[in-house]
Amino acid sequence: MKIKTPVLFTICLLTVTTVIAQDDAAVLYSAGTVYTMSGEPISPGQVLVENGKIKAVDSVIPAATRGDATLVELGEGSVLMPGLIDAYTQSGMGADSSDEVTKEITPNFRAARSIDWKSTDMKQRLHAGTTTMCVCPGTQNVVSGIASIVKTGGEQVVNDDYALVASICSDPTARNSSRQRPDSIYVRQPTNRMGVVWILRNSLSKVKQGKMESAPLAEALNGKRPFFIVSRVAHDLSTAATLAEEFDFQPILVGGHESYKITDLISARNYSVILGGTTTGSMFGPEQTELCWNQAGILDEAGITFCISGNNQLEQARFAHRFGLDANKALAAITTSPAQILGINERVGTIEIGKDADLIALQGDPLEFTTAIEWVMVDGKITEPKNTTRQAKGN
Amino acid sequence: MTPCQKISALLAATLLIIALPASTQAQSPKTQPIVLQNATIHSMAAAGTHEGSILIQDGKIQAIGTLAEIPQDAQVFDLQGFTVVPGLIDSRSTLWLSANAVKEKNDKGELNVVDAIDLWNEDWREVAAQGVTTVYVQPGNPSSLGGYGAVLCVGPQATVDAAILKGTAAAQAAIGITGKTSQARFAQIEKLKAGIKKVKDALEKEKKEAEEAKKKAAEEAKKKAADEAKAKAEKADAGDKKKGEAASKTQRVRTRGEGRPESGRGKRGRKPTPPPAKKPETPNDVKQETDEEADKQTKKETEKAESKKPDPTRELWEKILARDIPLHVEVHHSDAIQRVLALAAEFDIRIVLDGVSQAQASSAHIIESNRPAVVGPLWQIGTAPAYRADADFGWITELPKSGNLWSIATFSNLPRGSRLLRFQAAKAVAMGVPKEDALQAITINAARMLGVADQTGSIETGKNADIAVFAGDPLDPSTATRMVICGGRIIFEAPAELNSSPALSQPELPKTLPTEYAIRTNRFLNEGQFKPATIVVRDGKITQITDNSEADLQGITIFDVKDAPVTPGLVVAHSHLKQNSELTNEAESDASHLRAVDCADPSSDAAKKMLAGGFTDVAFAPLSSNTSAGIIGHVKLGHRDFVQRPDVANKFVLSKSGRNTSRFPASLTGQYQLLDGLFAGQMEKTPLYVSSAVGESLERSKRANVEKVKSGERTALFVADTALEIQSALSLINANALQAAILTSGENVHQYSDELAASGAGIILQPLNGREYDAALGRLVQTCSGKLRIGFAGESPEQIRMTAAMLVAAGMPRDQVLRGLTGDAASILKMDTAGQLSTDDRLANLIIWNGSPLNPASQPVHMVVGGKSVQQK
Known part of the structure; x- marks a missing residue:
C-alpha cells in the first residue's frame, strides 16, 4: 500500500493534466467515496461530468450513460464532495474600496463592483475548496449595500443583485466618536449602538411610509429580497429580532457568535443563521463576544437552519464536528445548508444530476484534520492548489 | 627571544599562513574566465577607444586587445557592435542604506556609513542593470559633520566586508542643508571651523609640548652627563676640591634664578613643567611647593583619564588635517562655497565640493582653486529639496576645459536611485559637456575622486574587472544594457539587441534666418518614423512639406541639417503645468462642469520650460482630487491663442x-x-449650500458635459492604478461605449492589456520617477508593445523624456514611443492640431533637434513655434 500510493498520485496528476486541456469533454471520475450530500455517501462512487455539469452519479455508472468519457481513477480512499459554499464573506473585495464610510446608509451599493477577480484572496479561497461565495459589502455603514453571489473559479457572477446587508453591531459607529473636525466623517452618525438602531429603524419606517425611495430597502421589507443583518452579540441579535417583528420581515442573521445564548428566540421565529468563524482558539470573538466552541452543535440541537461561513470552511466544519456537531451536519453546514439559505440549492450544494460540476477531491475523510485537498473543480474546470499540503503530509 | 615570544611568533606565522590563502581567495575567486570579444572598448585610459577583446579572470582584467589565445573553459561573449565601458561609478549614492540611515543626523563625525549597510536589500539589481558597478555612500546630508563614507561594489555580496572597495574613504560634511539664509550658512561654517581649529591647536600644543619635553629630557641627560663628568673630574682632581665646590654652588644658584619665571608660569598654566631641583629655604616655602605638587598630580591624572576616552570628532579631524582622507562638503550656495574654499586653504586640508548646485557666482573661484567637485543632480527627479530649489548647473560646461577633477553623481535619497546615473550624464551632454568628459565624470574621474583609481574606473590590465556593456551609446539612457560585470562576476545580463539612437549631430544653422528658407533633413519625424523631407518656412510659417525631390524649391535658401531630426512639437497627454493649487478643490466630488483651461497660465515657468523642452501641445488637466475631476483642455504653448480647444476630454x-x-x-x-x-443621468446632489435654482442649473450643466463624453465628442480619461480600478474603468468604458484613455502608473496595465486593446482605450503613463518600477516596466513593455496607443503625462519635459527613454531601454519599439510623444497622444485626447506638422499658418510648430527626442542627451536647437522662429541657446 505504502509503495503504491505515490504511483497512484503520479497517475492521478498525469490524468488531471490531460483533463485540464479538454474541459468540455465528458470525464468520469471514480473515487473511493462520493459524498453527494443528497443521501448516503456512495462507496465506491463515480461521477460523470460533462460541459461543466454533473451528468450522472452512481456507484457504477452504466456504459450506456458513460459513452466515451475519459475515466479518471482518483484512487483508493479518495473522496469527492460538492464544492463548498460561503454564505457571507468579504474575500475578493479590494482592500480600501469596500466601505463607503461617508454615508450612513448606501442601500444601492453593489459588492459586485468591487470584486477583484485576480486577487490572491480569491485564489486562496478557491484553493481551500470554496467554489461559491456570497460577497457582501463591509459593515461600516448601517445599511451597506447589495451582496453578490459569485463562483471563485473564473469570473462568474451567479447573482449580482442578491441580499441587502445591514449591520446591528458596533462596526458602523467605530470611526465616528471624535468631535474634533466638524467637516469630516468623524461626526457622522451613528456614534453608538442606539444610534445604529435609530438609523435603521428611521430608514425602514421612512421607506414603509413612502417618505424615502429606496427599492432595495422596500424589497427587503416586503420579503422580495433576502435581508442580511450582521449581529454578533446576543443583545444585538435580540434587537434584530425586535426590529424584524416591528417591520414584519424575515432576517438572515449573520455572525451570530452568541446566537447559542438565544436559541429559543431564533428557533421560535425560524430565522436562519450564517455563523461567523469560530476556530480562533480564543475565548472571545469579534466585539468581545463570548465564544462557545460547540455553538454549531447547540444551534443544530435547537433545530435552527444554520451554515458556517468564513475563511477555511473545511477547517471550521472539522472544528465544529470535533466540539459536538454531527459529522453529516458539519459537512451540510458548508454545502447544502448555505446553498439552501442563499436559495441557490437548485444549482449547487450537492452532487446530483444536472447540478453545476463544482467538486472537491480529497485524499481521505473530509473531516480529518490532516486530509489534503487534491483539486477543486468549478463548472468542470480543475484547479490544483499548490502541492505544499501534500508534501507536508509526507506522501 | 624568550620562549614565550618564540611561541607567539610561531603562532602568528601559522595564522598568517592560514589566513593568506583565505584572503586571496576572497579577493580574487578562482572563476571561469570570461572573454568579451570584438567590442568597441572605451578604455578611459591611455589606450583610448579601440576595437578589441578583453580577458577576465580571477576578478581582474588579464588582457586587452587581440587575445593570443582564448582559455578553453572561458565563457565567451561575442559583442560585435556593442560598446564596452568601465563600470559606471556613482560618486554619491545611498545604495544599501535604509531610509533611517540616510536621515540620521550627527554633528560630531561619529558615524561610519559601513555600520548602516543592509546587504539584504535587493535594490542593487536595478542599479547593476543600468551599468553601475561602484558607488560611494556616506552619512546623509542632515548631518553637518556625519562621519566616514565608503566606496562599495555593486552586486550580490555575502558580507559587508566583501562589498567594501574602500572603507573610510572620506569624511562627510554639509553646509546650508538646513537654514535658508546666508547667516545660517555662515554660522555652520564657523562651527565647522571652530571644530577643526580646536583640534589643530590641541595638536600643535601637544607637538610643542612633546618637543619641549624632548628638549628638556635632552638637557637633563646633558646635565646628568655633565655632572657625572664633573664628579669624575672631582675624583681625579682631588687637589682643586674647594674651588670646584664654590663653582658648583654659584652655578646652582644661577640655575634656580633662571627657573623662577618658569615655575611662575606653572601656577597659571595648565601643564607646568616641573621646576628644576631646588633646595628649600624656609619651611613656609616648602609647604607651598608640596601643595602645588599635589595639585599638579591630580590635574595630570584627570587629563590622562580624559585623553583615554575616545574622541571621534578629534580623530576625524586629525585624519583630515593629516591629509589622509578628504572632506566631502556638500555645499550649494555661492557664499558658502567661497567660505568652504577659504577654510580648506586656511587649514591646508583636502576637500571635495559636493552638489554645488548654485555656484553661478563662485564658479570661477572653484575652477581657480582647483578643488575637486562632485556635481549633481543635473536631472532633478521629482521635486527638488529646498536647499537646491534654484539649482543652475550651467557653469559645469566650464569644468572640462579647466582640467579640474570633477564627477557627476545622482545624489539620490533612494537606494535604487543610482540607476539613473546615465540620465545625469546625458543631461550634462545636453547642457554642452563633451561626451568624452561626461563619460570620464562617471568612470575614471569618479574613481580618482574616491581614491580607487588604482582598482577601477578604467579598462586596463590588472585592474578589477568592473565593466558595463551597452547596446549602443552608453550616454544615451534609452540604450539597453547588455551585461554588467563587477569584480569579475557577471551581475547583470540581458539579451539586448543592438538598438541605439543615431549619434548626436549639431545642425549648422545661421543665427538669423532669412524670411524664406527651407530646412532639409534626412530625419523628419512622421507617424513614428524618420524619413527625409524638406520643409519650407516663409515668414516663420510652414508653407510646404515635401520629400527630398527638390521640385519647386528654386530661389529658396536651403539649410541642410543632414542627420539632425526635425519633428512637430511634442505632445504632453496630461499635465497641470505645476498649477496644482489652482486646479484642485476637494469639496465637490462631481466637478464635471469645471474647465481646467479657465485657469491656465501660459506664461508660467513650468509652461516656458515645457516649451523650451520641445513640447508645444499640452492636455491641460484638473487635479485628481475629485471623482469627476473636470474638463481637460488642449493648450498650445507659445501661441497667442493658447487655448486651442477648451474641452477635449473629461477626467474621471x-x-x-x-x-x-x-x-x-x-x-x-x-x-x-x-x-x-x-x-446614467443620475447626478449626485451637490454638497455645497446653493439655492435649488442654482443646484438645478449646476446639474443641467454637469449632465450636458457628461452627454458630450457619452457621444464620443470628448475622450473619457480614467485615472486608475490598481487592478481593481482598471477593471472598474473598463467596465464603465464598455458599458457606455466610451472613447477612453487610462491615466495610470503602469504597474497593473499588463493584467488588462487585451481588454484595453479591445476597448480601444489609450494608455497615458504617469512619469516613472523614483518609484520601484523596473519589473513593472518590463511587464508593461511585454504586454503593450505594438498593441496599445500610449501617451505621456508629466510636469516637465525631463520627466516625460525620461519615461520615454526608459520604455525604449526596456524594449518598447521606438516608433510606438515616438508616436506616443506625437500623433498617438494627440489622437487619444482628440487634440486634432497636435502631433503633426501643419501648413496652417497659425499653428506652425517645428522643432529641430541635435539628436533623437528619445535620447535624453539631445535637445531642441531651433524651433518654429506659433509662426515665430525661436533660436535656442
Missing part, C-alpha cells in the same frame, strides 16, 4: 486620490457608484 478618477473621508465618496465602490450614476 477611480484611483485613491479621488477618495476622501471628509465627503462622498470614500471608497472605490462609491466612486464607481457616482460615475455609473453620472453616465
